[in-house]
Amino acid sequence: MRPQTDTATTASVQTGSEPLLDIANLNVYYGESHILRDVDMGVASGKMVCLIGRNGVGKTTLLKTIMGLLAPRAGAVRLGGESITRLTPDRRAKLGIGYVPQGREIIPRLTVKENLILGLEARPKGALKTTEIPEEIFELFPVLKTMLSRMGGDLSGGQQQQLSIARALMGKPRLLVLDEPTEGIQPSIILEIEAAVRKIVTTTGMSVLLVEQHLHFVRQADWYYAMQKGGIVASGPTHELSNEVIQKFLAV
Amino acid sequence: MDALLEAFFNGISIGAVLLLAALGLAIVFGLMGVINMAHGEFMMLGAYTTSVVQNTFKPLGEPLSGLYIFFALIAAFIVTALLGVVLERGVIRFLYGRPLETLLATWGVSLILQQFVRSISWVMVLNIGLFCFLFFGAQAILSRRPNFERIRGWFVIIMIPLSAAIALIVGNITGSIFQLAVTRPWFGAQNVNVAAPIWLRGRLPLGGYQLPYARLFIIVLTIVCVIGIYWFLNKSAWGLRIRSVTQNRSMSACLGIPTQTVDMLTFAIGSGLAGIAGCAVALLGPVGPNTGQNFIVDTFMVVVVGGVGKLVGSIVAAMTIGMANYIIGSYALKPIVGGIPALDNFFNFFSDPSMAKVLVFILIVTFLQFKPAGMFPQKGRTVDA
Ligand SMILES: Nc1ncnc2c1ncn2[C@@H]1O[C@H](COP(=O)(O)OP(=O)(O)OP(=O)(O)O)[C@@H](O)[C@H]1O
Ligand SMILES: [Mg+2]
Numbered sequence: 153m154r155p156q157t158d159t160a161t162t163a164s165v166q167t168g169s170e171p172l173l174d175i176a177n178l179n180v181y182y183g184e185s186h187i188l189r190d191v192d193m194g195v196a197s198g199k200m201v202c203l204i205g206r207n208g209v210g211k212t213t214l215l216k217t218i219m220g221l222l223a224p225r226a227g228a229v230r231l232g233g234e235s236i237t238r239l240t241p242d243r244r245a246k247l248g249i250g251y252v253p254q255g256r257e258i259i260p261r262l263t264v265k266e267n268l269i270l271g272l273e274a275r276p277k278g279a280l281k282t283t284e285i286p287e288e289i290f291e292l293f294p295v296l297k298t299m300l301s302r303m304g305g306d307l308s309g310g311q312q313q314q315l316s317i318a319r320a321l322m323g324k325p326r327l328l329v330l331d332e333p334t335e336g337i338q339p340s341i342i343l344e345i346e347a348a349v350r351k352i353v354t355t356t357g358m359s360v361l362l363v364e365q366h367l368h369f370v371r372q373a374d375w376y377y378a379m380q381k382g383g384i385v386a387s388g389p390t391h392e393l394s395n396e397v398i399q400k401f402l403a404v
Numbered sequence: 405m406d407a408l409l410e411a412f413f414n415g416i417s418i419g420a421v422l423l424l425a426a427l428g429l430a431i432v433f434g435l436m437g438v439i440n441m442a443h444g445e446f447m448m449l450g451a452y453t454t455s456v457v458q459n460t461f462k463p464l465g466e467p468l469s470g471l472y473i474f475f476a477l478i479a480a481f482i483v484t485a486l487l488g489v490v491l492e493r494g495v496i497r498f499l500y501g502r503p504l505e506t507l508l509a510t511w512g513v514s515l516i517l518q519q520f521v522r523s524i525s526w527v528m529v530l531n532i533g534l535f536c537f538l539f540f541g542a543q544a545i546l547s548r549r550p551n552f553e554r555i556r557g558w559f560v561i562i563m564i565p566l567s568a569a570i571a572l573i574v575g576n577i578t579g580s581i582f583q584l585a586v587t588r589p590w591f592g593a594q595n596v597n598v599a600a601p602i603w604l605r606g607r608l609p610l611g612g613y614q615l616p617y618a619r620l621f622i623i624v625l626t627i628v629c630v631i632g633i634y635w636f637l638n639k640s641a642w643g644l645r646i647r648s649v650t651q652n653r654s655m656s657a658c659l660g661i662p663t664q665t666v667d668m669l670t671f672a673i674g675s676g677l678a679g680i681a682g683c684a685v686a687l688l689g690p691v692g693p694n695t696g697q698n699f700i701v702d703t704f705m706v707v708v709v710g711g712v713g714k715l716v717g718s719i720v721a722a723m724t725i726g727m728a729n730y731i732i733g734s735y736a737l738k739p740i741v742g743g744i745p746a747l748d749n750f751f752n753f754f755s756d757p758s759m760a761k762v763l764v765f766i767l768i769v770t771f772l773q774f775k776p777a778g779m780f781p782q783k784g785r786t787v788d789a
Contacts, residue, residue, distance in 0.1 A: 219658050245660030257655040259648050270648055274660035323660060 167335050170233060171326055172197045173218070178211075178227035180217050187213045189382045191227070195327060200353050200360040202370045202390065204401045205379030211363045212254050214379075216329050218361070219251050220244045231327070245274040250325030254332050254363075256316040260305025264296060264315055267304045271322025289318045292348040310341040317345065321352065328352070330362045334369060346372060365402055406612035411736035412727075413610070417619040419726025420626040423719060424684055425699050426706035427633060428677030430718045433707050435670045436496070438503040441510040443703065444696025445517035446487065446675050450682025451691040452521055455596045470601035473683070476624075480679035488675025489668055497667065512608035514700075518693045522593045526586040531575040538567035595690035604687065622684045629680060634715055636673075646670050689725055711778025718771045720779055725764060733760030 166279070171194035180188040187210045195201045203211050216222045218229055229237050236244055241342040250271075259267055268285050290297040293314040299307065307315060313333055321326060330349070334342045352358055364370050371390055378386040378401040382395050386397060429443045454476040461472035491513060497504045542563050546552055552559075579587045600618045607614035637643040648656045649666045657663045684692060685699075707723060710717030731737060735755035741747040754763045773780070 221658070240664075241654070241657035242662050245658055251658045253655065253658070257652060257658075258657065259651050261651055262644070262647060266644060266648075270644065270656075270661065271661050273645070317561055319659070338759050 165262060170197075172232055173361065174230040174233075175214075175218070176228045176230075177227070178214070178217060178224050179308035180222055180224045181212055182213075186195060186209075186294060187382050188217065188224075192386055193384055193387070194318050195359050195361050197359055198353070198357045199375060200349070200362065200373040201375045201377065202362045202364055202373035203377050203379060204364065204370060206401065209379045211295050211379060212331055213382075215251070215253075215329055215361070215363065218244075218329060219249065220306055245323065245325075246275075246276055247289065248324075248326035250274060250320030250323050250328045252313075252316045252320050252328070252330045252333060254335065256309075256312040258304035258307065258312045258315055258319075260303065262304050264304055264307065265300040267315060268296075268300075268322055274320075274323025282390045285322075289321060292321070292351065293318050293344075310337045313337060313341075314348075316350065325358065327359045327361060330360065330364075332363050332365065334364065334366050341385075342366060342369065367402060370402070407736060407739065409611060410613040411731055411734065413613065413615050413619070414544050414734070415727035415730040416723065417615075417623055417726075418730050419723040420619075420623045420704055421681070421684060421688070422702055423722035424626045424629060424681040425678065426621070426703040426704070426710075426718050426722055427629060427715075428674035428681070430707045430710065430715075431633070431637075431646075431677070432671060432674035434712050435646065435667065436500065436503075436506065437712075438506045439510075439704055439707070440491075440496075440674070441507060441700060442491065442514040442517060442696075443675075443678050444698070444700035445514045446484045446678035446696070447682035447685060447699055448521065448691060448693065448696035449487065449517065450484050450598060450679030451598065451686035451695060452591065452682075453480040453483045453679065454683045455598045455691075456684040457625050466602065470603050473601050473604070473621075473687075477680055477683050480683045481676040482679075484679030485676035486683070487670040487695050488671045488678075491675070492668055492671035496671070497664070499665075514696065518696070521591055521693050523589055524591070524710055525589045527575045527579045530578060530586075531571045534571040534574055535567045536576060539563050542567070547788075584775060591693075593693065595689050595692035598686035600687045618687045622687065625680070625684055629677065630715065630719065633673075633677070642666075663736070684740050705765070709768055709771065709778055711780040714780040717778055717780035725768070728767065729757075729760050733757045 173195040175191060175193050178188050178191040179186070189216060191214060193203075204212070205211055213222065217224055220236070220239055220243075222238065227237075228235055231244070231247055231249065236247060239247070241251075259270065262270070265285065268289070269283070285300070295311055296315060296318055299311065304312070306314065317328075317330070317333060319382075328349075333345055333349070337345070349360060349362070350372050353360055360373075362373060364371070364373075370376065371393070373390050376387060376390050376393060377384050380401070385402075425443075425447055428446075429440065432440050432443070438475040454473075457476040457479050458469075458472050461475070463469075491510070495509050495513065496506055497524075499509060543559070546555075546559060549555075578620075604617045604621050607616050608620060635643075637647060645656070645661050645666050646669070648659070648661060648665050653663060656666075681699075682691070682695075686693065702725070706718055706721045710719075710721035710723065732751070732754050733756060735751050737751060738748075741751060754760055
């Protein structure tokens, strides 16, 4: 057995069981600049965890490292107890991490439908055969239904965001990683996205790791981690979020 | 009228060869954002494969041996596709995102391949085979050891010279025992000739103009390849993956698309198309070790003028450049502008194949000043390698 880390304890507090995602002692650099310092955190199975912190503290860097887009200089990332630190992003996706990046990253010259179908690729036996998009997707994001043949790059920002989440859901991930899904989006759509994410967690038992600036959305999560200067400086259940913490770590 | 028809068909058939050659290049360029300088040499290897297949079919006697061309197309595709995979896995994979190095490395590979066809003999095959057997065999055995990652550096430093030395010694001994039978180069430095099958040797009369069947065959072949590639890229699952990786590599990986397999496959198809193009070129005249070099610049122009990532761009560009080359080179405009002395002099000056090329390049450079991204520029993001 691996040595018990603080993380495992904090994550176990969330459920009392082994965490689905477990990050230990992570150190990440861009060239020579040290971005993440000894990060320990976890996401328990079936829970929604929110990561907060001001601009530039390294939230996106952390998510990219979880996805395998950046290689840590030290530390480990485990999914369901197994180390995925050395795996490429496509292997991680197949193991059940769905990624909704900051900036959406819709494939611009593919249709909305093709973008969605590519989401199937993350299923363990990723065969892009299915040509029907499951109805649940349209229940969560009705706008997409009418735009299946539009080019992904031609959608508005809010539509792209919904497409990006829907695409990640197509792969039925165990862990959904969302990087600022409400950035630059009008309040009514924020509420829609928020409701959709909440619904996914309660109906499917999927775990969610969310980076968010909107207090209302942050409060939907079960647990929070607050980041400052590349390290985790506070964590706890979101209902205990004090005004002091909010003022310190949320940009709004 | 006949002169115009002739100019039209000759232009089209030059364009068809260009397009066939550029098709694979364009696909690989779209994916890597860089030109594979060895593409022309893959064509050359396709042509050599055609010659080998033709010679194997000769003993069959006439009507049957005339069918060699279809087997040659398949063989050329397979041979060059495999080589493409080796090039991608062995060299280019380590250089993604470094266009200049990729360019230089593939250029180096093109020089190696030119020398390779000149000097390949049974001894050389033995050398290479033995080296691969020893090196990769040892790697396969040792990689089962748990500490292989740690000793990998030492393994490479020791095993490469060791396998090379053994292979060379064994090769030399074999060479001195069997003499010329194994040391004589297969092809040597001279050109190889591929005779078009008898059923392709005639000409199709079109009014006063006669279109050689071989040219017609190439035009049809090009159309088939273009349709095939179009279908593959737009309708198949792997085509969807390739398009996705071409447009956004890192996000595609995050979606679970095996990008390394996609790179390999794309390279295999691009190189395989070069092989098919080489097969077509072999029908038109003798091919030698340097044949590929004549094509790389022209095909590069097609890709640049057409714009990356759009099949239709390559098609239009290839036809335009082919047509322009022929019309200027043969001075097909004489009946129209011949009466005006200034223009007559001008076109006369450019009316031979190499001068025509000069003028076409000048036109291309001028064109690129106005549309730097080609005729059909990719909208949205470009490839980020
Ligand atoms: N490609 C890069 N090269 C060098 N430094 C980078 C790079 N990307 C990000 N950084 C730096 O790393 C730090 C963390 O960036 P990151 O994108 O993780 O912040 P963030 O917390 O996601 O911010 P935001 O809330 O604005 O999205 C920043 O100081 C940023 O300048
Ligand atoms: Mg960010």
